[in-house]
Amino acid sequence: MRMAHTMIRVKDLDETLAFYTEFLGLRVARESAIGDECKLVFLTDESGHYHLELTFNCDGRDYTLGDQFGHLAFVVDDLEAVVARVEEKKWWFRRSKPGNRSSYIFVKDPNGYDIEILQGKSV
Amino acid sequence: MRMAHTMIRVKDLDETLAFYTEFLGLRVARESAIGDECKLVFLTDESGHYHLELTFNCDGRDYTLGDQFGHLAFVVDDLEAVVARVEEKKWWFRRSKPGNRSSYIFVKDPNGYDIEILQGKSV
Numbered sequence: 001m002r003m004a005h006t007m008i009r010v011k012d013l014d015e016t017l018a019f020y021t022e023f024l025g026l027r028v029a030r031e032s033a034i035g036d037e038c039k040l041v042f043l044t045d046e047s048g049h050y051h052l053e054l055t056f057n058c059d060g061r062d063y064t065l066g067d068q069f070g071h072l073a074f075v076v077d078d079l080e081a082v083v084a085r086v087e088e089k090k091w092w093f094r095r096s097k098p099g100n101r102s103s104y105i106f107v108k109d110p111n112g113y114d115i116e117i118l119q120g121k122s123v
Numbered sequence: 124m125r126m127a128h129t130m131i132r133v134k135d136l137d138e139t140l141a142f143y144t145e146f147l148g149l150r151v152a153r154e155s156a157i158g159d160e161c162k163l164v165f166l167t168d169e170s171g172h173y174h175l176e177l178t179f180n181c182d183g184r185d186y187t188l189g190d191q192f193g194h195l196a197f198v199v200d201d202l203e204a205v206v207a208r209v210e211e212k213k214w215w216f217r218r219s220k221p222g223n224r225s226s227y228i229f230v231k232d233p234n235g236y237d238i239e240i241l242q243g244k245s246v
Contacts, residue, residue: 001147005195006193008193024124044126046125065189065191066190068235073130
């Protein structure tokens with residue numbers, strides 16, 4: 001058994017792709033469509049070990065996000081460089097408390113999902 | 124940048140651990156607690172590449188799952204063996220349509236999250 005992917009439903013595919021590829025640095029591994037109904041995009045990182053599946057239903061439906069699902073987490077080499085980009089974009093973000101075991105920020109993706117960005121231990 | 128983990132909030136930690144470890148075969152990579160408030164358990168597969176973080180808030184709070192979050196997907200070598208176990212447990216499940224490009228089932232975890240279990244291509 002292996003962990004394969006996490007699927008999230010998204011409201012604006014272009015905005016979501018820009019967030020995960022241009023801002024976070026994921027790449028598109030494959031794309032498909034179910035007729036005119038639905039577009040699926042599989043994203044992954046350099047390793048290609050795990051995927052994030054974006055499901056975009058083309059009928060413009062809305063969703064309820066709820067408060068049960070948690071977040072998606074990504075590790076970066078230089079968290080402060082990411083913070084500088086977030087500040088430039090004037091996005092909301094929340095920092096880990098000083099002295100915390102790990103350093104991270106939380107941001108929101110264009111669909112409202114919480115995204116944790118962690119400082120990697122190698123730096 | 125690398126994909127690190129998906130976090131889900133869970134309602135019953137023991138039931139959830141049984142589902143992800145005994146049924147799905149993940150292993151506990153690490154555990155921690157934030158005082159009496161909260162327990163965190165990180166699960167992973169054999170490779171250890173990606174983690175599923177379970178967050179259990181000890182105050183018995185309830186959550187709204189909503190319909191925006193999608194699912195978590197796992198690949199297995201022998202889907203029919205999994206189906207036999209699901210049928211034995213008398214759990215609800217839904218199969219992929221015959222002739223579909225991939226064979227999978229959907230089940231629900233103890234918190235209501237949709238779980239996709241896919242037949243690996245190696246078999």
